Amino acid sequence: xxxxxxVQRLIAALERLPGIGPKTASRLAFYxxxxxxxxxxxxxxxxxxxxxxxxxxxxxxxxxxxxRELCQVCANPERDESVICVLEDALDVLALERxxxxxxxxxxxxxxxNPIEGIGPEDLKIRxxxxxxxxxxxxxxxxxxxxxxxxxxxxxxxQQQLRGLGVQVTRLARGLPVGGDLxxxxxxxxxxxxxxxxxxx
Amino acid sequence: xxxxxxVQRLIAALERLPGIGPKTASRLAFYxxxxxxxxxxxxxxxxxxxxxxxxxxxxxxxxxxxxRELCQVCANPERDESVICVLEDALDVLALERxxxxxxxxxxxxxxxNPIEGIGPEDLKIRxxxxxxxxxxxxxxxxxxxxxxxxxxxxxxxQQQLRGLGVQVTRLARGLPVGGDLxxxxxxxxxxxxxxxxxxx
Numbered sequence: 541x542x543x544x545x546x547v548q549r550l551i552a553a554l555e556r557l558p559g560i561g562p563k564t565a566s567r568l569a570f571y572x573x574x575x576x577x578x579x580x581x582x583x584x585x586x587x588x589x590x591x592x593x594x595x596x597x598x599x600x601x602x603x604x605x606x607x608r609e610l611c612q613v614c615a616n617p618e619r620d621e622s623v624i625c626v627l628e629d630a631l632d633v634l635a636l637e638r639x640x641x642x643x644x645x646x647x648x649x650x651x652x653x654n655p656i657e658g659i660g661p662e663d664l665k666i667r668x669x670x671x672x673x674x675x676x677x678x679x680x681x682x683x684x685x686x687x688x689x690x691x692x693x694x695x696x697x698x699q700q701q702l703r704g705l706g707v708q709v710t711r712l713a714r715g716l717p718v719g720g721d722l723x724x725x726x727x728x729x730x731x732x733x734x735x736x737x738x739x740x741x
Numbered sequence: 742x743x744x745x746x747x748v749q750r751l752i753a754a755l756e757r758l759p760g761i762g763p764k765t766a767s768r769l770a771f772y773x774x775x776x777x778x779x780x781x782x783x784x785x786x787x788x789x790x791x792x793x794x795x796x797x798x799x800x801x802x803x804x805x806x807x808x809r810e811l812c813q814v815c816a817n818p819e820r821d822e823s824v825i826c827v828l829e830d831a832l833d834v835l836a837l838e839r840x841x842x843x844x845x846x847x848x849x850x851x852x853x854x855n856p857i858e859g860i861g862p863e864d865l866k867i868r869x870x871x872x873x874x875x876x877x878x879x880x881x882x883x884x885x886x887x888x889x890x891x892x893x894x895x896x897x898x899x900q901q902q903l904r905g906l907g908v909q910v911t912r913l914a915r916g917l918p919v920g921g922d923l924x925x926x927x928x929x930x931x932x933x934x935x936x937x938x939x940x941x942x
Contacts, residue, residue: 542812542813542814542834542835542838543804543813543835544794544795544804544805544806544807545794545806546787546791546794546795546806546807547795547804549783549786549787550784550787550788550791552783552787553780553783553784553786553787553788554784556776556780556783556784557769557772557773557780557784558768558769558772559765559768559769564760566832566835567759567760567832568758568759568760570830570831570832571758571759572758572788572791573791573792573795573804573831574830575757577792579754579757579758580788580789580791580792581788581789582750582753582754582757583751583754583755583757583758583784583785583788584784584785584788584789585750585754586747586750586751586753586754587751587754587773587781587782587784587785587788588781588782588785588789590747590751590773590774590781591774591778591781593745593746593747594745594747594748594774603744603745603748603774604745605745605746605747606747611743612743612744613743629771629775630771630774631767631768631771633743634743634744634767637743
């Protein structure tokens, strides 16, 4: 390689990010070389000691600022405590918040059950969820793990664990994505869309 | 936004990079939160003081390590001094080096002529190129600016400036990209491919 050490190191560091290959990494590195100093300075500042600035909410395990007990959703008295939406990770909280309609609380599992990778119930925040529901005041638990094999298995496990706690358990609807094309839909999605068809007025 | 400040700042910093929108930025930020500390630490380290670690080669204006007079190509006595390939920026040096065939030297202009953005000949490293050629010992100058309107205009200007210096001036070939599809080629490219057709033995 004919590049200066500093640039080579930057490219190597960028390449460790998901979805960033060698070409994108060099494009980004050269952009940073040309761009205003503030671009790389802000990024360096945001990255340094990143994990020390972050903590997990003690109730729902969503991410929050270090030193805080609760995340912004749990700390908000206007959010409905009687509905808990169970998610795989904190990024999913962001996706649901973007919809802007959900007013309940969350519970972040921190992953899904995956026997092949050796991830069992004790590796996820499942016990705290059961305890949270068992303490009462919860009317509905929405199982919003991903519509994947592992996500479905985790939802099934949670459903069994929540049985007998007198709480309504729901799962997000499957079907055709909005703006999607029937012709390109895979058979599984189409089957679910058929099974879940709804009467129109 | 319901995200911790540190994560919001990281997302904002990532969004300033080209080709990284809000969704990719949050995906990368959450990846960095989950990943090994070394991933963000290495990136932060590579970014901090980036431009202080880099200098321009005093001969060809390619990037090099700060404190060095010459870039690795100019410092290499095995590279052919009699051929100079003129490029828009240092990223193009990387692209050409990847081919692994070119054994001459480079000259990095640092951009292209662009009257609309107010970039004239004095804003580019054109005078050092002319002086370099005028000092003698150069047999061929390959104009390898991009095959765009501005790149072509810059090449034409350089061609005029180099006239009378007794040097052969060439331009990279235009035509169909390897692996490309005739059916999807734009008319300009196809025209150039036709005009530049070569006899087969």
